[in-house]
Amino acid sequence: MAVFTSVSLQDLTQWMPQFPLGKATAIRGIASGIENSNFFIDTEKGEYVLTIFENLNFEQLPFYLKLMRHLADRGVLVPAPIANQNGELCVALQGKPAAIVSKLSGTSQLAPQAVHCAEVGAMLARMHLAAQDFSIRQPNLRGLTWWQETAPKVLEFLSDDNRRLMHEEVAFQTAFAATDTYQALQNGPVHADLFRNNVMFDGEKLTGFFDFYFAGCDTWLFDVAVTINDWCIDLETGVLDMPRVDAMLAAYHEVRPFTQAEQIAWQPMLRAAAFRFWLSRVFDFYKPRDAEMLTPHDPTHFERILRLRIASAPTLFSSN
Template sequence: MAVFTPVSIEELIPWLSRYDVGQAQEIKGISSGIENSNFFVTTDQGEYVLTLFEKLTAQELPYYLNLMYHLAKHNIRVASPIPDRDGGILGTLCGKPAALVTKLDGNWQERPSPTHCAQVGEMMAKMHLAGKDYSLFQPNLRGLSWWQETMPQVIGYLSEENAAFLQEEVALQDAFSRTDSYGRLPFGPVHADLFRNNVMFDGERLSGFFDFYFAGNDTWLFDVAVAVNDWCIRLDTGEFDDARLTAFLEAYQRVRSFTADEDAAWQTILRAAALRFWISRLYDFYLPRSAEMLTPHDPTHFERILRLRAASTASLSL
């Protein structure tokens, strides 16, 4: 999250009058993240989150917003869009598509424990199963084709060694995506960005997932890999913390068992998850957009994780 488009309280008040959420009292920009303009909105009835979409169009947004709404109706703990009085969940504010969503209680966990990881793993598995009957389809827009399109834009900023490594990893994922075993991996709507700061805990209880605006249809295993590459690592080294990783995977498997194809693909998909964020962080670091509140993430973090995953073996312990 960030603020690319400022919104004043004077601009908010008439826009918010379409919703049954009370009178606007305060609007405050949210600094974390890198894609949209986000704000905490306080009214005389409660607190909400307002998002102005900077890249996604009004034609693309129904996939994301309706997915959140669908999951909430299936008892998955997620931030959910709030309909206006006409039943719409997407509007326009300051010339940008905009949505108001519920604000989850609590805070995100900077230093998660195995207990936190287990709750995230369990809820992710439930989310995957709940998404099976979601009617809309959209590919993961930050998937392989995006990596291939973006690599030429960032590779010139890299050392010769890192440029070669990046090309090799993209080629490996391209080859794997063409295999029969990849085609057999369970597939459906995924969050695709479930980092620590996209999950809220109220005390020790998971209160919900949010920021679904990188969601798309992909392998469920990719979603798991993205999550454990953040939730279950030591941030200073990128290495897995075995207790947290075991807690996450075991909790997930109590809801949905991994397949033999998923076990065989695990290391490759862990590499794919690290590669996706290395490329996106390279792009955001070297080709940043202007924003009032934005600090690009250091891309070397995911380069390190990718090198670790490429050099190791991994199993889902089937």
């Protein structure tokens, strides 16, 4: 969540009457994140989040916004998109698609313990199950096809060793995606970016997931791996913290038991989850877009994690 497109209070005042939120009284940019322009807005009805989409278009956005509405209606703790007087969840602002969603309570837990990881695991499983009957299908736009297309664009910026690593991992993931094991993995809508700063807590109680704008249809196990690779590691080294890993996986498994194919696929999925963010961070670092308040993430963090996941073969659920 950065600010690429500026919006003033006057701009907002002219745009807001179509929504049932009363008059806008304040707007302030949100500095974290790197994809869209995001703002907290105060209205006569309360606080909300305004997002202007910098990459996604009007045709793509119904998947994300209707998915969030679908999940919210089924009791999953996510921001609820607000429709305008015509029932539209996405409306043009500054010539770009924009949406307003409810603001979650609480704060991000940036130093999670096992209890927090268990809360995330259980809610992630409930989210996967709740989205099974969501009717819109859209692939993960940062999945394998994107990796295959994007890796050649950044190889020139890498050392010989990292070029080799990137080439070999694309080849490995391409081959694995063609296996019977991969084809047997359960799938559906996934968050695909469930990092610590995309979850809110009030003490030890989870109050919501947000920032669904990398969501898409992928394997549920990939979503679990993305989450483990952020919530359950030592941030300095990338090494898995097994008490946190076990807490998250046990809580997920209690709601939606893992399958035998998922047991086999666990290490490749941890590698895939690490590679996806290494590649995107390399791309954003060397091919940045202009934005207010934007600092690209360091790509070496996920390079380190990828190398660790290649070198080790953790089991999916060590408590079994």
